[in-house]
Amino acid sequence: MANSTFGGDILILEGLKVTSQSFTPAFILLLLVYIFIVVSNVGLVVLIFRSRSLQQPMYLLLCNMSINDVFGATIIVPHVLRDLLTSDSERNIHYVHCATQAFCVHLHASASHTVLMIMAFDRYVAICNPLRYATIMTNRRVVSLSVSAWAVALFMVAILVGLSVRLSRCRSVVFNLFCDNASLFKLSCESVLINNIYGLGYTVLLLGSSIGSVTLTYLRIAIVCLRSKNKVLNSKALQTCATHLAVYFILLVSGFIIVILHRFPQLADHRKVAAVLGHVVLPALNAVIYGLQIKEVRQKIMNLFHHNKISLMDVK
Numbered sequence: 001m002a003n004s005t006f007g008g009d010i011l012i013l014e015g016l017k018v019t020s021q022s023f024t025p026a027f028i029l030l031l032l033v034y035i036f037i038v039v040s041n042v043g044l045v046v047l048i049f050r051s052r053s054l055q056q057p058m059y060l061l062l063c064n065m066s067i068n069d070v071f072g073a074t075i076i077v078p079h080v081l082r083d084l085l086t087s088d089s090e091r092n093i094h095y096v097h098c099a100t101q102a103f104c105v106h107l108h109a110s111a112s113h114t115v116l117m118i119m120a121f122d123r124y125v126a127i128c129n130p131l132r133y134a135t136i137m138t139n140r141r142v143v144s145l146s147v148s149a150w151a152v153a154l155f156m157v158a159i160l161v162g163l164s165v166r167l168s169r170c171r172s173v174v175f176n177l178f179c180d181n182a183s184l185f186k187l188s189c190e191s192v193l194i195n196n197i198y199g200l201g202y203t204v205l206l207l208g209s210s211i212g213s214v215t216l217t218y219l220r221i222a223i224v225c226l227r228s229k230n231k232v233l234n235s236k237a238l239q240t241c242a243t244h245l246a247v248y249f250i251l252l253v254s255g256f257i258i259v260i261l262h263r264f265p266q267l268a269d270h271r272k273v274a275a276v277l278g279h280v281v282l283p284a285l286n287a288v289i290y291g292l293q294i295k296e297v298r299q300k301i302m303n304l305f306h307h308n309k310i311s312l313m314d315v316k
Helices: 020-050 057-084 095-128 130-136 139-165 181-185 193-227 231-262 265-278 281-293 295-315
Strands: 010-013 092-094
Touching (some): 020 057, 057 139, 095 139, 139 193, 193 231, 231 281
8 A cells, every 4th residue: 555655646657668779769760750740740731721722521621630640649759758868766747647648648549530430431422422522521511520520539538537537546656658548547446347348338339430430431432433434533532542541551450459469468568669659650651641642732742842942942
């Protein structure tokens, strides 16, 4: 019980094991990747809202993903960078901040799935009902879908974290680089049966809805493309759908890797690295994939660089 008296609401965080030789390269690389995530995703959102030709449902829905990527990276990366510069004895976090961070971590993860679900719906309407696309995907519908994606994630995560916050605490060590829901309820010596039941239901509902809707949507799109003899339509459908599916596949794989590593305590260090990479690699890849693979966005970026190059030459 001596553990429960440590600093009241002050918790101890585990650090990332980094050697003195790899500390500087790891810190600089993580910082540069974070800067790239923020600049590229914010830049993509600004580009979409400033360009009339890009103010279409597909790109407006994409803004949700870019905002969520910046949100997810900002929750974790600055925190990890700070801890890399902090000694083990000073690596502490207040319980309120820990609970807030856990809420944000799960909100980011949940929104990643709900946003990809509404993007899949948009692709379904565009390819399977092209003549009704403008009627169905109005600006009002885009706003409604976006609000729904965030509201559902917010509601589910609020209950998830709320069930953990209600528990009394008898421990003060968080066996992770950052706080998540598992970190919160592991601080308690009470029964966490309700937490486990809801956590399982939350995971099944979220992943089941996500995988089910995306699978059914793209099976339907595949059937439409196979029946269609329009090569231009099929080529465009393949390009946009392949981009979306690549992002979704990476999201699932990264999530499953972390879940699997949780089952092997001896691989705790690998799990920590995977958790950080999950909040860094996917947001960086999303900006690259959508920025370079979508023709309209790629052309806008190239035109912007070309314009800046000419301006610099004129100055010289």
